[in-house]
Amino acid sequence: xxxxxxxxxxxxxxxxxxxxxxxxxxSGHTALYWYRQSLGQGLEFLIYFQGNxxxxxxxxxxxxxxxxxxxxxxxTLTIQRTQQEDSxxxxxxxxxxAYSGEQExxxxxxxxxxxxx
Amino acid sequence: xxxxxxxxxxLSVPEGAIAxxxxxxxxxGSQSFFWYRQYSGKSPELIMFIYSNGxxxxxxxxxxxxxxxxxxxxxxxxxxxxxxxxxLCAVAFSGGYNKLIFGAGTRLAVHP
Numbered sequence: 001x002x003x004x005x006x007x008x009x010x011x012x013x014x015x016x017x018x019x020x021x022x023x024x025x026x027s028g029h030t031a032l033y034w035y036r037q038s039l040g041q042g043l044e045f046l047i048y049f050q051g052n053x054x055x056x057x058x059x060x061x062x063x064x065x066x067x068x069x070x071x072x073x074x075x076t077l078t079i080q081r082t083q084q085e086d087s088x089x090x091x092x093x094x095x096x097x098a099y100s101g102e103q104e105x106x107x108x109x110x111x112x113x114x115x116x117x
Numbered sequence: 118x119x120x121x122x123x124x125x126x127x128l129s130v131p132e133g134a135i136a137x138x139x140x141x142x143x144x145x146g147s148q149s150f151f152w153y154r155q156y157s158g159k160s161p162e163l164i165m166f167i168y169s170n171g172x173x174x175x176x177x178x179x180x181x182x183x184x185x186x187x188x189x190x191x192x193x194x195x196x197x198x199x200x201x202x203x204x205l206c207a208v209a210f211s212g213g214y215n216k217l218i219f220g221a222g223t224r225l226a227v228h229p
Contacts, residue, residue, distance in 0.1 A: 033216075042205060042221035043161070056216060091160055105151075106217065108160040 002026070004109035006092050012115045013082055021077040021112045025094030032075050033095075033106060034067060038088045046090075049075060082116045089113050119144050119210050123220035130227055136193040138223050140206030143187070149209040150182055150189045151217065156202045164191065164204070196227045 005024040013019050025032050034046040045059040049069045060066070064083075069075040079086055093106040120143040130136045138152075149168055153161035167173045167180040167189065179192040189208075193200055203224045207217040 035219075043207075043217075043219040045216060045218070048216055105163055105166060108153075108162070111160050 004092055004094050004107055006090075006109040006112050008112060009110065010113045010115075012117065014117055015084060016081055018078065018080045019082055019114065021079075021090050021114070023075045023077070023092030023094075023109060025073065025075070025092070026107060027073075029094035029096050029107075030072065031095045031097060031104070032069060033093045034075070034077050035091045035093065036061075036088045037091060037111075043091065046077070079114075082114075084116050087114055087116045119208075119218055121206055121208050121218050121220040123204075123206050123223045125221060126224040127226050128223055130196050130225070132196060132198060132227055132229050134196050134227075136196045136200065136225055136227070138191040138193075138204050138206075138225065139188060140190065140208075140220055141188045142206075142208045142218075144208070144210045145184070145187060147184075147187075147208050147210050150180070151207040151209075152178075152180060152189075152191045153205040153207060153219075154202045155205055155222065161205055193225075196225075198227050198229055201225055201227050 007022045032049040035043040037043050047067050048056045051072045052069050064080045067077045089111040091111045092109045095104040095106045097104050122141045151166045152164040154164050155161045165180045167182045170182050173180045177194045181190045203222040205222045206220040
């Protein structure tokens with residue numbers, strides 16, 4: 001079946017503009033995660049969704065960042081008033097469930113490369 | 118602050134050798150551990166997961182977990198140039214759902 005998809009694959013924007021990044025999880029996966037990876041760095045957790053609700057937003061770096069998920073499927077990460085330090089690869093992952101007594105594997109999408117000029 | 122530590126490398130090994138990648142973590146109660154491989158410019162892909170102390174083998178890969186010492190390792194036998202990538206250790210910390218904390222990754226270079 002299809003994997004996690006993300007769009008756009010690349011985004012170049014000017015400082016101060018808003019951007020929206022989209023994630024389509026694997027069909028049937030109830031849990032969805034957003035991560036950020038800066039150049040040469042590890043993955044930084046941003047937010048987690050279980051269904052349409054976000055029990056953990058603790059990783060969002062500032063109030064310029066927000067995310068929503070509708071229909072238990074597609075998720076959108078929005079960055080308002082982008083700054084140069086927002087430049088990174090934004091990765092989305094999904095898993096069948098979030099916590100089942102054993103951890104469920106997270107499958108990653110190809111990422112969106114964001115460059116803020 | 119929950120942490121996952123890895124040596125950034127690069128770890129350079131000759132083709133056919135065993136590559137040993139190590140990871141330590143701070144939360145003694147952690148239950149689940151994952152190794153992801155990431156090629157340059159690509160997204161992470163799962164290599165193995167391990168939940169129990171001891172060794173877990175899958176083909177050329179062996180994951181080793183020692184919860185008492187709070188480390189997890191990945192051995193790659195008969196290393197191939199195609200194994201050259203960054204290997205990310207990820208830990209699901211105790212008391213939480215499936216939130217993974219990633220190490221910064223170890224870059225592995227396998228030379229012919």
